[in-house]
Amino acid sequence: MKPVLAEIITIGDEILYGQIVDTNSAWLGTELGKIGVRIKQISSIADDAEAITQALIEAQTRADLILITGGLGPTRDDITKKTLAEYFGVGLKLDQRSLEDVADLFQKRGRELTELNRQQAFLPENCTPVRNHLGTAPGMWFEHKGKIIVSMPGVPYEMMHMMTETVLPKIQASFEFPVIIHKVIQTIGIGESFLAEQLTEWEDALPANIKLAYLPHLAGVRLRLTGHGTNADELEDQLLKELTAVASLISKFIYAYGEVTLEETIGMLLNARSLTISTAESCTGGHVAHKLTSIPGSSMYYMGSIIAYDNDVKIKQLHVKPETIEQHGAVSEAVVREMAENVRKIMGTDVGIATSGIAGPDGGTEDKPVGTLCIAYSDATKTISKKLFFNKGRELNIEFTAVTLLNLVRQSLP
Amino acid sequence: MKPVLAEIITIGDEILYGQIVDTNSAWLGTELGKIGVRIKQISSIADDAEAITQALIEAQTRADLILITGGLGPTRDDITKKTLAEYFGVGLKLDQRSLEDVADLFQKRGRELTELNRQQAFLPENCTPVRNHLGTAPGMWFEHKGKIIVSMPGVPYEMMHMMTETVLPKIQASFEFPVIIHKVIQTIGIGESFLAEQLTEWEDALPANIKLAYLPHLAGVRLRLTGHGTNADELEDQLLKELTAVASLISKFIYAYGEVTLEETIGMLLNARSLTISTAESCTGGHVAHKLTSIPGSSMYYMGSIIAYDNDVKIKQLHVKPETIEQHGAVSEAVVREMAENVRKIMGTDVGIATSGIAGPDGGTEDKPVGTLCIAYSDATKTISKKLFFNKGRELNIEFTAVTLLNLVRQSLP
Numbered sequence: 152m153k154p155v156l157a158e159i160i161t162i163g164d165e166i167l168y169g170q171i172v173d174t175n176s177a178w179l180g181t182e183l184g185k186i187g188v189r190i191k192q193i194s195s196i197a198d199d200a201e202a203i204t205q206a207l208i209e210a211q212t213r214a215d216l217i218l219i220t221g222g223l224g225p226t227r228d229d230i231t232k233k234t235l236a237e238y239f240g241v242g243l244k245l246d247q248r249s250l251e252d253v254a255d256l257f258q259k260r261g262r263e264l265t266e267l268n269r270q271q272a273f274l275p276e277n278c279t280p281v282r283n284h285l286g287t288a289p290g291m292w293f294e295h296k297g298k299i300i301v302s303m304p305g306v307p308y309e310m311m312h313m314m315t316e317t318v319l320p321k322i323q324a325s326f327e328f329p330v331i332i333h334k335v336i337q338t339i340g341i342g343e344s345f346l347a348e349q350l351t352e353w354e355d356a357l358p359a360n361i362k363l364a365y366l367p368h369l370a371g372v373r374l375r376l377t378g379h380g381t382n383a384d385e386l387e388d389q390l391l392k393e394l395t396a397v398a399s400l401i402s403k404f405i406y407a408y409g410e411v412t413l414e415e416t417i418g419m420l421l422n423a424r425s426l427t428i429s430t431a432e433s434c435t436g437g438h439v440a441h442k443l444t445s446i447p448g449s450s451m452y453y454m455g456s457i458i459a460y461d462n463d464v465k466i467k468q469l470h471v472k473p474e475t476i477e478q479h480g481a482v483s484e485a486v487v488r489e490m491a492e493n494v495r496k497i498m499g500t501d502v503g504i505a506t507s508g509i510a511g512p513d514g515g516t517e518d519k520p521v522g523t524l525c526i527a528y529s530d531a532t533k534t535i536s537k538k539l540f541f542n543k544g545r546e547l548n549i550e551f552t553a554v555t556l557l558n559l560v561r562q563s564l565p
Numbered sequence: 566m567k568p569v570l571a572e573i574i575t576i577g578d579e580i581l582y583g584q585i586v587d588t589n590s591a592w593l594g595t596e597l598g599k600i601g602v603r604i605k606q607i608s609s610i611a612d613d614a615e616a617i618t619q620a621l622i623e624a625q626t627r628a629d630l631i632l633i634t635g636g637l638g639p640t641r642d643d644i645t646k647k648t649l650a651e652y653f654g655v656g657l658k659l660d661q662r663s664l665e666d667v668a669d670l671f672q673k674r675g676r677e678l679t680e681l682n683r684q685q686a687f688l689p690e691n692c693t694p695v696r697n698h699l700g701t702a703p704g705m706w707f708e709h710k711g712k713i714i715v716s717m718p719g720v721p722y723e724m725m726h727m728m729t730e731t732v733l734p735k736i737q738a739s740f741e742f743p744v745i746i747h748k749v750i751q752t753i754g755i756g757e758s759f760l761a762e763q764l765t766e767w768e769d770a771l772p773a774n775i776k777l778a779y780l781p782h783l784a785g786v787r788l789r790l791t792g793h794g795t796n797a798d799e800l801e802d803q804l805l806k807e808l809t810a811v812a813s814l815i816s817k818f819i820y821a822y823g824e825v826t827l828e829e830t831i832g833m834l835l836n837a838r839s840l841t842i843s844t845a846e847s848c849t850g851g852h853v854a855h856k857l858t859s860i861p862g863s864s865m866y867y868m869g870s871i872i873a874y875d876n877d878v879k880i881k882q883l884h885v886k887p888e889t890i891e892q893h894g895a896v897s898e899a900v901v902r903e904m905a906e907n908v909r910k911i912m913g914t915d916v917g918i919a920t921s922g923i924a925g926p927d928g929g930t931e932d933k934p935v936g937t938l939c940i941a942y943s944d945a946t947k948t949i950s951k952k953l954f955f956n957k958g959r960e961l962n963i964e965f966t967a968v969t970l971l972n973l974v975r976q977s978l979p
Binding site for chain 2: 164165166167168169170171172173174176177178179180181182184189190191192193194195196197198202206209224225226262265267268285287306308333335343344345347348362364365366367368373375377430432435436437438439440441443444445447448449450453454455456457458459460461463464468497498499511512513514543544545546547549
C-alpha cells in the first residue's frame with residue numbers, strides 16, 4: 152500500500168519575516184503522523200497570489216493531501232481565499248451557516264458584527280465549509296484532481312479545534328492507511344554523541360523497517376523509533392522488542408517513554424508516592440513553579456512557592472540566615488540548601504527545592520561569572536545541593552537550571 | 566536594484582513529524598530582514614538525500630541565497646553533509662581547524678573526543694568552513710553557479726552564534742542591498758477586525774511602497790509597516806509620518822513601538838518611575854513572575870513572589886482572611902484584592918499584583934466554570950480588581966491571565 156503523503160503550506164509574510172514562529176506545522180505533523188499520514192514537505196510562503204498558486208502546483212505533484220494554514224483573516228492583507236477561488240476557477244458565494252456562526256460568536260462577545268467579518272462567510276463555490284467555533288474565519292475542504300486541499304486559519308487554537316473536530320476524521324475516512332508507529336524514549340543526563348556510541352551496535356542490527364532518530368534538546372535527548380509495516384500488532388511487538396533492548400543499554404538515563412515531559416514525570420512520581428512539593432526560587436524567578444503547575448491536576452502535589460529575587464525576601468520570607476549570605480554569597484550551595492530546607496518547612500511539604508544563580512547578562516563577578524547556578528533538593532531525610540555552570544544566554548540559563556533541578560528531584564525522591 | 570532573495574531549508578524528520586518546532590526559520594527571517602534580504606520561501610524536508618537535492622534544485626531557481634539548517638549531527642541519521650558533497654560532485658577532506666575546534670570543545674568539557682565527532686571535521690572540498698564555537702558540527706559556506714549556499718547545524722544557539730559571528734557579515738559583503746525598513750506597533754486590548762475598521766481609511770491612503778500587516782497573538786495585535794525604497798533616510802521619514810498617523814488613531818491601545826514585549830514595557834515603566842513590584846500568584850503558578858524576571862535587569866524592580874497554590878498558603882503566607890475564602894471562594898475578586906494588597910506589604914514593594922482562577926481542565930463548578938479568572942493590582946493609593954472569563958485550554962488560560970494582568974499594571978501605575 153502506498154503511504155498517504157501530505158504537504159503543509161503555511162501562508163503569511165509574518166512567518167517569512169520571522170515575526171511569528173510557525174508552531175502549527177509541528178502540531179499538524181504530530182497529529183497526521185498518528186493516523187499514518189507522512190509529511191513530505193512543509194513550505195512557508197508569502198501572502199502573495201503567485202507564491203500561493205506556485206506552492207499549490209508544486210505540492211500537488213508530490214502529495215495526496217495539502218493542508219494550508221493562515222491568510223484567512225478579515226483584513227485585506229489576507230488573500231488566500233480569493234487566490235484559492237481563482238486557482239479552482241470558481242466564484243465566492245455566501246455560506247449561510249458560516250454567517251450564523253460568525254454572528255453567534257459576536258453576540259456571545261456582545262459585539263456588533265462588522266462588514267469585514269460578514270465577508271468572511273463568503274466562500275469558494277466548490278468548497279465544503281469547515282465550521283470554526285473559536286474564530287471568525289471558516290475552514291475550507293476542497294477535492295481537486297484527485298487531491299484533497301484543506302485551508303484553515305493560522306490562529307493555532309482555531310486550527311487545532313477545526314482539525315480535531317472535523318478535518319482529521321474526514322481525512323481518515325478519505326484514505327486507506329499503512330501502519331506507521333512511533334515510539335519515543337525520553338533521556339536526560341547524557342549527550343547525543345555519547346548516547347550514539349552506546350547504541351551503535353544495537354542500531355546497526357535494527358531491521359530495515361525501523362528507523363532511529365536522535366532529537367536533542369536542552370532537557371536531554373529524545374530517541375524516536377519509527378516502524379513501517381502492514382500489521383499493527385506485529386509492528387507493535389517488533390518495536391517493543393527494540394524498546395526493551397534500548398532500555399537495557401541506557402536505563403539510567405531514561406525518564407519516560409512516549410511524549411511525556413520531565414515535569415509530567417515528576418508529577419506522576421509525586422502522586423504515586425503521595426508526596427507534596429514546594430519551591431523557593433531566585434534566579435529562575437518562578438519558572439520551576441510554572442513548569443510544575445503547567446500540568447493539569449498539579450494542585451494535588453504542588454503547594455506553593457516563595458520567589459526570593461531580593462536578598463531581603465530570602466531573609467524575611469525564607470528565613471535564610473544573613474550570615475550565610477554574607478559568608479557564601481546569595482549564589483551558593485549553602486544558601487540554596489537553606490532555601491530548600493526552609494521552604495519545605497514553611498509550606499509544610501514533603502519536598503522543597505530551590506535555585507539561586509546568575510542568569511545574566513549582568514551580575515557576574517570574578518569568582519562567580521554569569522552562568523553560575525546553584526540548585527538544592529530537600530526532604531525529611533536528606534538535603535542535596537549542586538553547583539552548575541551553564542552560560543548560553545539568560546533564557547537558556549534559566550531553562551537549564553529548572554530542568555536540571557527537576558531531574559535532581561526525579562533522582563532523589565524517597 | 567533587484568532585492569536579494571533567500572530561501573531557508575530546514576532538514577530533519579523531527580520537524581516533519583512535529584517532534585520539534587522550527588524556531589530557527591523565524592530567527593533567520595528576522596535577522597535577514599534587518600539587512601534587507603527578502604525570504605521567498607521556507608521549506609522543511611526529511612533527512613533524505615533525494616528530498617534535500619530536490620529542495621536545493623527548486624530553491625536555486627528562485628533564490629540568490631540558500632540557508633540550510635539541520636542534519637549535521639554526529640549520528641548516522643544526519644546525511645546533509647554527504648548529500649551536499651554529492652550535489653556539488655566533490656569529496657570530503659579533513660579540515661584541520663575544525664578538528665582542533667572540536668578537540669578544544671571536548672577538552673573544555675573534560676571529555677574524550679569520540680570517533681563520531683572526529684568525523685564531523687571532514688568537510689566537502691569546495692566549502693569554506695564556518696567555525697562553530699558552541700558545538701561539534703562546523704558550518705559550510707558554498708558558492709555554486711552564482712548562488713550562495715550555507716549549511717549550518719540545527720541546534721538554535723549554535724546556528725545563531727555562527728550567523729552573527731560569520732555568516733551575516735559575509736552575506737552583507739556578498740550582495741548589494743535595497744532598503745527595506747520594518748516598523749512595528751504593539752497594541753493590546755482591541756481585536757484584529759476592530760483595529761482594521763479604525764484604520765481602513767488611513768490604510769487605503771498608504772503609498773504603494775508601504776505595506777501594512779496585522780499580526781494577532783494572545784497578547785494583542787502587532788502591526789507591521791514594511792517600506793521598500795532606495796534611500797534609507799527618505800524611507801525612514803516616510804514611515805515615521807505613517808507611524809504618527811496610526812498613533813493618533815489608536816493611541817490608547819498602543820503599548821510599545823518595535824519588538825518590545827509587554828513585560829519589557831512594564832520593566833521600563835517601573836524603572837522610569839523607580840517603583841518596585843511583587844506578585845502573588847495562584848492559578849498562574851509563577852508564570853507572571855517568570856515573565857517579569859525574563860527581562861535582564863529585572864532585579865532592579867522585581868522583589869519576589871508568593872505562589873499560593875494551596876489555600877493554606879494563601880492564609881498562612883499571604884495572610885488572606887479565612888472568612889474571605891469561605892464567603893467568596895478562593896477564586897474571587899475579594900481574595901485577589903487581599904492577595905495583591907498583602908504581598909505588596911509583605912514584600913515591601915510599591916506595587917503588588919495577584920491572580921486566582923480555574924485554569925482547568927478540572928476544578929470548574931456551576932457558578933465558577935473553568936476559565937473563571939480573577940486579577941488584582943494594588944499600590945499605595947488604590948486597589949483594582951477584575952473578573953475575567955477566558956477558556957481556551959489550561960496553557961492559554963494561564964498565559965491570558967498573565968498578559969491581562971500585565972496590561973492592568975501598564976494602565977494603573979501611579
